[in-house]
Amino acid sequence: MTTPGNRRAPTIGFVSLGCAKALVDTERVVTDLRSEGYEIAGDYRNSDLVIVNTCGFINEAVEESLDAIAEALRENGKVIVMGCLGGRKDADGSNFVAKRNPAVLGVFGPEETSGVLGLVHRHLPAPHSPYTDLIPGGGIRLTPHHYAYLKISEGCNNHCTFCVIPKLRGKLHSRSMDSIVREAQSLVEDGVKEIVVIAEDTPAYGSDLGYKLAFAGGRPVHTKLEDLCVELGRLGVWVRLHYMYPYPMVDRIIPLMADGKILPYLDMPLQHSDPAILRAMARPAHAEKQLERIRRWREAVPDLAIRSTFIVGFPGETDEQFEGLLDFLREAKLDRVGCFAYSTIEGAAANAFPNQVPEEVKEERRARLMALQAEISAERLARRVGRVERVLIDEPEDEDGVAVGRTASEAPEVDGVVYVTTKRPVIPGDFVDARIVRTEEHDLVALRVDGES
Numbered sequence: 001m002t003t004p005g006n007r008r009a010p011t012i013g014f015v016s017l018g019c020a021k022a023l024v025d026t027e028r029v030v031t032d033l034r035s036e037g038y039e040i041a042g043d044y045r046n047s048d049l050v051i052v053n054t055c056g057f058i059n060e061a062v063e064e065s066l067d068a069i070a071e072a073l074r075e076n077g078k079v080i081v082m083g084c085l086g087g088r089k090d091a092d093g094s095n096f097v098a099k100r101n102p103a104v105l106g107v108f109g110p111e112e113t114s115g116v117l118g119l120v121h122r123h124l125p126a127p128h129s130p131y132t133d134l135i136p137g138g139g140i141r142l143t144p145h146h147y148a149y150l151k152i153s154e155g156c157n158n159h160c161t162f163c164v165i166p167k168l169r170g171k172l173h174s175r176s177m178d179s180i181v182r183e184a185q186s187l188v189e190d191g192v193k194e195i196v197v198i199a200e201d202t203p204a205y206g207s208d209l210g211y212k213l214a215f216a217g218g219r220p221v222h223t224k225l226e227d228l229c230v231e232l233g234r235l236g237v238w239v240r241l242h243y244m245y246p247y248p249m250v251d252r253i254i255p256l257m258a259d260g261k262i263l264p265y266l267d268m269p270l271q272h273s274d275p276a277i278l279r280a281m282a283r284p285a286h287a288e289k290q291l292e293r294i295r296r297w298r299e300a301v302p303d304l305a306i307r308s309t310f311i312v313g314f315p316g317e318t319d320e321q322f323e324g325l326l327d328f329l330r331e332a333k334l335d336r337v338g339c340f341a342y343s344t345i346e347g348a349a350a351n352a353f354p355n356q357v358p359e360e361v362k363e364e365r366r367a368r369l370m371a372l373q374a375e376i377s378a379e380r381l382a383r384r385v386g387r388v389e390r391v392l393i394d395e396p397e398d399e400d401g402v403a404v405g406r407t408a409s410e411a412p413e414v415d416g417v418v419y420v421t422t423k424r425p426v427i428p429g430d431f432v433d434a435r436i437v438r439t440e441e442h443d444l445v446a447l448r449v450d451g452e453s
Helices: 020-035 060-074 096-100 114-125 164-171 177-189 223-234 249-258 274-281 287-300 319-332 359-382
Strands: 013-016 039-040 047-056 079-083 147-151 196-198 213-216 219-222 238-241 265-266 305-312 334-342 390-394 402-406 418-422 433-441 444-448
Touching: 013 020, 013 060, 013 359, 020 039, 020 079, 020 114, 020 147, 020 196, 020 305, 047 114, 047 402, 060 079, 060 096, 114 177, 114 305, 147 177, 147 305, 177 196, 177 213, 177 223, 219 223, 223 238, 223 249, 238 265, 249 287, 274 287, 287 319, 319 359, 334 359, 359 433, 390 418, 402 433, 418 433
Parallel strands: 013 039, 013 047, 047 079, 147 196, 196 238, 265 305, 305 334, 418 444
Antiparallel strands: 213 219, 390 402, 390 433, 402 418, 433 444
């Protein structure tokens, strides 16, 4: 692309690390820059400047972010850093990233996108004033065209002792209902078939605003997750909820799943089952109550899929408490589970807790938990063999006629997939009906049945 006067438009490269919430931040910056006429490059060599969106949630993420910054400096030289790690401070108050990478052009924390844009303008003046026909109505997205992440709030009011997100992203700040619904409508108009709702703490949406009365689509609503799900359910697309911590609010969402308003899927990070460990983590929920709630949810929504994450080796975790966690998993029969061995994060309260668990014990426990969950997940998948399920296609058929998709039970990027054999061409975003014929380790194999002989 060239600008008036036949000048080449300045080009920005992006490296986006971390979770879907960080990806949404990247999409917002990309959208703003494209509206001003900047080009977006896919490699360092063709970029006039590189922006690295960092993650600082766990030590491995910190190292990955520092490596990405170093690589961008080495390969390009002009680097701006943003995101969670960008907001981290050392004990002396200096910026964590800038202290280790003094050659970067600037460092910004989350929610400081205006600073990122200002620094881009300083080093690469904008080709022209905002030119909105360069971007689609739903903004620039880095996900495939047929699904999108919808962030409904920023920050978190929890103070989990293993986490530093509130220090990095601040307190809970909910978006207005109207702005969320308007963005969702724009996404649907742009061809999105699945909306994945995300936040640091999704069920807490609106609590910072006192669940105040608002308007969405001209209708009076309360600023809370239940009302938001009703509004999103009117759009006629898949609506999937992530980061659903086990609050009472979840009980009021289940009927919406039973009525088909939103997908019967819960991404619910439980972290542990032992009451003492949960108290030490400053986490909600109790194992027995949670097991009863899961039973009630599945009675109301038999097809409900539950994904969760757990931490093993938290300071003070005994063999008995870990065995109790395994018993919880055997009883809960969650569909998919991720597990982390506890690691210290600078600034987290749990760093100072006594009775730190040896690394080899953490890893042994993590391996045992994942081996057990593999059996549980395989059992849950096997129950679906013979059923006909609706599949959203992510990848078109290959030369053997096999396309890749997902059902309501599989979220993009984090769960397994469905390999669908089809005689008719399909493209990403198509819905097809397929009969599940067998399982693989994490995935399903199916035959398309709608319109096929």
